[in-house]
Amino acid sequence: MTDVRNLSTALQTITEAWQPHRLATVNDHDVKVVKLHGEFVWHSHADSDELFLIIRGHLVIQLRDGEVHLGPQDVYVVPRGVEHRPVAAEAVEAILIELAGTVNTGDAGGELTSRVRELD
Amino acid sequence: MTDVRNLSTALQTITEAWQPHRLATVNDHDVKVVKLHGEFVWHSHADSDELFLIIRGHLVIQLRDGEVHLGPQDVYVVPRGVEHRPVAAEAVEAILIELAGTVNTGDAGGELTSRVRELD
Numbered sequence: 001m002t003d004v005r006n007l008s009t010a011l012q013t014i015t016e017a018w019q020p021h022r023l024a025t026v027n028d029h030d031v032k033v034v035k036l037h038g039e040f041v042w043h044s045h046a047d048s049d050e051l052f053l054i055i056r057g058h059l060v061i062q063l064r065d066g067e068v069h070l071g072p073q074d075v076y077v078v079p080r081g082v083e084h085r086p087v088a089a090e091a092v093e094a095i096l097i098e099l100a101g102t103v104n105t106g107d108a109g110g111e112l113t114s115r116v117r118e119l120d
Numbered sequence: 121m122t123d124v125r126n127l128s129t130a131l132q133t134i135t136e137a138w139q140p141h142r143l144a145t146v147n148d149h150d151v152k153v154v155k156l157h158g159e160f161v162w163h164s165h166a167d168s169d170e171l172f173l174i175i176r177g178h179l180v181i182q183l184r185d186g187e188v189h190l191g192p193q194d195v196y197v198v199p200r201g202v203e204h205r206p207v208a209a210e211a212v213e214a215i216l217i218e219l220a221g222t223v224n225t226g227d228a229g230g231e232l233t234s235r236v237r238e239l240d
Contacts, residue, residue: 003196004188004190004194004195004196005194005195005196006193006194006195007173007193007194007195008193009193023195024171024195024197025169025197026149026168026169026170026171026197026217026218027149027168027169027200027218027219029146029147029149029217031171031173031195031217048146048147049145049146049147050146051144051146051151053127053151068124070124073126073127073128073129074124074125074126074127075124075125075126075127075143075144075151076123076124076125077144077145077146080147097146097149097151097217098146098147099147
């Protein structure tokens with residue numbers, strides 16, 4: 001029997017923005033929880049689409065040809081290879097779904113780079 | 121640019137229990153919304169794990185060696201090949217994540233069988 005996780009509890013344990021934590025794994029995909037606050041870096045993921053499901057707050061995903069505004073319970077998928085930049089003027093809580101091994105900053109690297117972390 | 125979907129809106133459009141509707145696709149995986157009410161059939165999915173994220177209500181997932189009780193915001197993954205039977209004494213709203221093409225009744229078939237449906 002695998003473990004039951006709770007989304008609210010998981011979010012409470014996360015203190016830093018831009019640090020995805022693994023909530024569950026389904027086949028070769030990770031379901032992560034993350035807090036977002038401020039401006040991220042422009043990047044893309046060559047090998048995976050990236051799904052955002054907003055739990056709390058409002059997130060803008062900047063794209064090279066426009067931007068997407070997301071509020072609570074909104075779902076949006078950034079296709080693989082598409083450059084994007086999440087911007088959270090206020091604190092945002094979200095679920096991310098992507099291929100396991102996907103790094104948050106994709107091809108961009110930099111100081112915000114974080115591999116997925118495990119929840120306590 | 122792909123479409124933004126809203127989880128609440130999607131759930132409002134679903135009238136029947138046990139009919140998964142596609143909310144989004146991430147690579148080769150579907151993210152579905154579903155209402156559950158009553159007793160489902162015993163089944164397993166040979167080719168895919170199945171993630172349950174409970175949005176509303178309480179769900180029991182019966183397993184051959186026990187059962188798992190899930191409430192709002194709980195996440196549980198039934199591993200591929202593991203026989204299970206969801207039982208919802210009251211109406212439940214949930215997200216399912218699994219390999220695209222996975223049929224709800226898995227190896228069991230029967231009258232509750234439904235391929236994923238598209239939201240309006």
